Amino acid sequence: MTPIVHLASPTATDGDPARIGAHPRIQRVPSRDLTLFIQRAFLTAQDCAGLIARIDAQRRPSTIADANGDQYFRTSETCDLDHGDPFVAAINARLDAFAGIATAHGEPIQGQRYAVGQEFKAHTDYFDPKGADYPRYCSVAGNRTWTLMVYLNAPAAGGATRFTKIGKTVQPETGKLLAWNNRLPDGQPNPASIHHGMKVRSGVKHVITKWYRERPWG
Numbered sequence: 001m002t003p004i005v006h007l008a009s010p011t012a013t014d015g016d017p018a019r020i021g022a023h024p025r026i027q028r029v030p031s032r033d034l035t036l037f038i039q040r041a042f043l044t045a046q047d048c049a050g051l052i053a054r055i056d057a058q059r060r061p062s063t064i065a066d067a068n069g070d071q072y073f074r075t076s077e078t079c080d081l082d083h084g085d086p087f088v089a090a091i092n093a094r095l096d097a098f099a100g101i102a103t104a105h106g107e108p109i110q111g112q113r114y115a116v117g118q119e120f121k122a123h124t125d126y127f128d129p130k131g132a133d134y135p136r137y138c139s140v141a142g143n144r145t146w147t148l149m150v151y152l153n154a155p156a157a158g159g160a161t162r163f164t165k166i167g168k169t170v171q172p173e174t175g176k177l178l179a180w181n182n183r184l185p186d187g188q189p190n191p192a193s194i195h196h197g198m199k200v201r202s203g204v205k206h207v208i209t210k211w212y213r214e215r216p217w218g
């Protein structure tokens with residue numbers, strides 16, 4: 001079990017790279033074009049196992065916005081984690097504390113599961129403001145701002161995350177967190193945040209994804 005830690009909920013509406021960069025054991029990926037942080041062992045193996053069990057119990061086919069005609073663009077499965085579950089709520093509080101962003105600005109955590117051959121081709125997490133699905137996904141809460149993603153395990157082969165524009169590939173590792181800003185300093189979407197969840201070659205890969213919004217969610 002995750003110890004119950006009472007974290008003060010942050011009040012900021014956006015992530016602050018200086019604050020995130022000051023966390024212990026944090027690494028910043030050198031890039032002029034993207035603010036991207038890595039922290040190994042953000043979650044324990046026990047936390048990860050608890051999340052994997054919940055994801056496996058509740059999964060559905062993953063979806064994308066702005067369908068592009070490629071039915072193999074995102075072939076994984078997704079789980080909408082239940083935030084009424086105290087275990088999930090505790091992990092959510094830790095993600096918010098890490099991001100330094102008010103809980104109200106976060107979407108519920110999702111789990112993603114990739115079997116052999118499954119992937120999520122190169123995409124951005126923000127919604128294209130000119131895309132047909134933008135009003136549907138963004139009219140209330142605005143666009144996505146920061147992404148936090150945690151690998152829950154390391155598949156036997158494959159499943160890296162490749163940031164194609166900045167030329168950085170991150171290997172899955174149990175409990176390793178990635179955090180990046182999907183926006184430029186002026187608030188516009190940052191195309192250099194494009195990334196590819198590469199095919200799993202052997203084993204199964206699980207991650208959680210946590211997205212923050214410009215305005216409160218829901």
Ligand SMILES: O=C(O)CCC(=O)C(=O)O
Binds near residue numbers: 112125
């Ligand atoms: O699984 C990965 O490595 C990337 C996942 C991802 O990019 C997403 O869910 O938006």
Ligand SMILES: [Fe+2]
Binds near residue numbers: 123124125195
């Ligand atoms: Fe993504």
